[in-house]
Amino acid sequence: MSAKAKLATVWLDGCSGCHMSLLDIDERILAVAEQADLVYSPLVDLKVFPEMVDVTLVEGAVSNEEDYAKIKKVRARTKILVALGDCAVTTNVPGMRNPFKVEDILNRAYLENAATNQHIPVAVIPPLRQTSLPVHQVVDVDVFVPGCPPSADTIFYVLTELLAGRTPDLLGKTRFGI
Amino acid sequence: MNQPTQARIFTLKIDGVDVAAREHETILELAQENNIFIPTLCHLEGLTEFGGCRLCVVEVQGSNRLFPACMTTVTEGMEVTTDSERLRVYRYMILGMLFSERNHVCSVCVSNGHCDLQFLAAKLGMTRVEMPYLHPSMVVDASHQHFIMDHNRCILCQRCVRVCGEIEGAFTKGVMGRGASSRIIHDLNGAWGDSKTCTSCGKCVNVCPTGALAEKGKSAGEMVKRRDWLPYLRSMQED
Ligand code: SF4
Ligand code: SF4
Numbered sequence: 001m002s003a004k005a006k007l008a009t010v011w012l013d014g015c016s017g018c019h020m021s022l023l024d025i026d027e028r029i030l031a032v033a034e035q036a037d038l039v040y041s042p043l044v045d046l047k048v049f050p051e052m053v054d055v056t057l058v059e060g061a062v063s064n065e066e067d068y069a070k071i072k073k074v075r076a077r078t079k080i081l082v083a084l085g086d087c088a089v090t091t092n093v094p095g096m097r098n099p100f101k102v103e104d105i106l107n108r109a110y111l112e113n114a115a116t117n118q119h120i121p122v123a124v125i126p127p128l129r130q131t132s133l134p135v136h137q138v139v140d141v142d143v144f145v146p147g148c149p150p151s152a153d154t155i156f157y158v159l160t161e162l163l164a165g166r167t168p169d170l171l172g173k174t175r176f177g178i
Numbered sequence: 179m180n181q182p183t184q185a186r187i188f189t190l191k192i193d194g195v196d197v198a199a200r201e202h203e204t205i206l207e208l209a210q211e212n213n214i215f216i217p218t219l220c221h222l223e224g225l226t227e228f229g230g231c232r233l234c235v236v237e238v239q240g241s242n243r244l245f246p247a248c249m250t251t252v253t254e255g256m257e258v259t260t261d262s263e264r265l266r267v268y269r270y271m272i273l274g275m276l277f278s279e280r281n282h283v284c285s286v287c288v289s290n291g292h293c294d295l296q297f298l299a300a301k302l303g304m305t306r307v308e309m310p311y312l313h314p315s316m317v318v319d320a321s322h323q324h325f326i327m328d329h330n331r332c333i334l335c336q337r338c339v340r341v342c343g344e345i346e347g348a349f350t351k352g353v354m355g356r357g358a359s360s361r362i363i364h365d366l367n368g369a370w371g372d373s374k375t376c377t378s379c380g381k382c383v384n385v386c387p388t389g390a391l392a393e394k395g396k397s398a399g400e401m402v403k404r405r406d407w408l409p410y411l412r413s414m415q416e417d
Contacts, residue, residue, distance in 0.1 A: 086285055089306055096283055098313035137310060144305040148285035175300035176277075177284025177291065 005054040005163055007036040009043070009084075010074055012067040013094040013132060014060030017149040018085035019043065022057070024152035025159075032156075035163045053077055055162050057084040057155075058141075061094040062133045066126035075139035080162055083135045084155070086148040086176060094132040102128050143168060147178040190256040205247040205258055206234055216260050217269060217298050219276075220335035221248045222385055224408035226344060228336055233272055233298070236260050244268065266302070273299050274307045279358055281313060281330040282388075288328075288401035289389030295333060296388075312358075319364075321371030324394055325383050327362065332390035334360050338382035345411050350376040362390075381408075 011019060019042060025032070039050050049070075056078040062068055075081055086092035097105050105128070110120045135141050145158055145168075154174045161168035186201040192214055199208045204227070209216050219231040227248045235244040239257035247260070259265070276282075276295060284290050319327040334353070339362065342351040350373050354363045364370045383391040384403045392401045 083306075090277075090282075091311065092283055092285055095311065095313060096281070098311070099281070099315040131313065134306075134311070136306060141306075146305050170305055171303040172300075174305075175284075176282070176296055177287065177293075 005036040006039045006050065006052065007032070007159075007163075008038070008040040008049065008053045008056040008074075008078070010040070010049075010056060010058050010060075010070065011042045012058060012060030012071065012088070012135075013063035014085060014087040015093075016042075016059070018057075018059035018087075018155075021085075021149035021152050022155050025156040026152070028156050032159055032163070036159075049073055049077055051077055053079070055080045055082065055159070057082045058088050058135050059084050061087045061091040062129070062135060062138045063094050064126040064128050068129060068138065071135060071139055080142045081135075081139070082143040082145060082158065082162070083141045084145050085150055086146055086178075088135045089144050089146045090176060091132050091134050092148060095134075098131045102130055145170060145174060146176045147174040148176075150174045150178065188252050188254045188256075190252055190254070190258065192258045193260055199252040201252070203252050205236060205245070205250050205252060205256075208252055209247060209258075209260060214260055216247050217302060218248065219294060219298065219333065219387055220337065222337050222387075222405065222408065224345070224405075224412040225337060225340045225385070228340065231272065231276075231333070231335055233269055235265060235268060237262060237265065269302055270304055270308075273302070273304055274309050276333045277307045278309045278311045279314070280316060280332060281311075283330075286398050287331060287389040288392040288396045288398060289331070289403075290399040292399070292402050293389060294387030319370050320394070321369035322373075322376070322378070322394075323371065324378060325370070325380065326392050326394055327370055328390050328392070329361060330390075331388045332362055333388055334362070335387060336362075337385040337387065338362060338391060341381045341385045341408070345408070345415075346377060346379050346381050348375050348377050348379070351382060 038044055039053060040046050056074055058081065062071055083089045087094055106120045111118045147154060158168045188199045188201060190197060190199060192209055197208060197212050206216055217233045219233050220228045229246045229249040232246060234247040236247045237259040238245050284296050316329040339351045339353060343349045350364050352363050354361050354367055364373045365375055383393060384405055389401060
């Protein structure tokens with residue numbers, strides 16, 4: 001293959017642990033870099049998601065309006081979309097707010113529990129959606145990699161398989177929770 | 179009529195393998211004797227079979243129905259299939275419903291890494307839940323001095339109900355309601371800590387397959403259950 005594959009990672013409502021786990025592949029990142037260019041990621045400086053990406057890893061649940069708009073755009077511009085980690089796959093911890101009303105959560109966080117400067121932000125911070133959703137309930141997902149976070153070995157395995165044009169078989173490699 | 183003095187032996191096939199079974203044996207018992215894996219959740223050796231979770235459904239040649247292996251006794255010449263595309267679809271569906279009906283957040287659960295539900299999902303290669311998560315509002319009963327009942331994690335397998343009645347003889351636990359609104363209750367739906375019948379033996383906590391019942395003070399992943407005592411207590415009862 002002459003041109004390298006285009007790889008992207010996006011960070012929605014997650015703790016960044018999945019990205020940390022990605023970085024934990026350590027020097028194996030050089031092997032990934034031989035096969036793919038990281039064209040968009042919280043780890044690189046580009047601000048706009050490129051037009052055509054081969055593989056995108058998505059960390060995090062879809063919790064606010066920005067996540068929602070972003071994942072729609074990412075899906076439209078990605079060949080293989082990977083839900084990486086439990087927040088993306090199950091909503092995990094971000095989904096723990098779902099039994100409550102958004103208004104109640106905001107009141108709790110910004111008014112009841114705030115010692116000073118009590119106000120609910122209306123600008124800059126994207127508005128929360130009524131429920132936090134796993135990525136596949138918003139857009140189609142091609143590969144699911146559960147784990148909180150999936151291990152570096154699992155992530156490396158998934159990347160190498162996908163970049164080699166194969167579908168990763170995750171049986172015995174990861175699970176919900178980890 | 180001739181009266182057989184000992185159990186008759188049947189021959190049948192499981193997954194194409196010829197096996198011999200004793201009369202009255204269940205398909206599940208027979209499979210386990212022959213090291214054939216059939217997924218189960220409500221089943222636990224030492225408790226009466228309940229047939230509630232339906233994960234152990236198998237196919238039997240000549241019938242379109244699916245049979246729960248834990249409740250179906252063997253018959254002569256039976257041909258059983260324990261794994262197929264069709265069975266896998268149903269098992270994923272059952273697990274999916276269990277995960278989506280309550281709030282399972284494995285990463286922060288006391289039973290993370292020691293949970294039968296989590297283990298089974300991984301073993302069956304389940305990487306997602308297809309149906310929408312219901313995220314119901316569920317209570318946690320922390321009124322007992324030593325134990326916690328977290329309804330968020332309960333899969334209504336009724337292991338706790340059975341062990342409480344059958345083994346401990348306390349009959350503290352029961353089930354209230356129907357379908358998705360079923361709840362495990364104590365006595366007449368009082369707080370667990372107020373129960374006059376609970377002996378605080380902890381048997382329910384240890385047989386519970388998930389993080390629904392746990393000892394107080396356990397943090398994420400710390401609740402390891404012990405069940406080795408159960409078959410002994412059961413066999414002592416039978417003696
Ligand atoms: S009970 Fe089991 S499946 Fe449910 S959250 Fe806890 S570890 Fe996960
Ligand atoms: S509390 Fe545990 S043992 Fe009892 S029904 Fe729920 S999951 Fe089963």
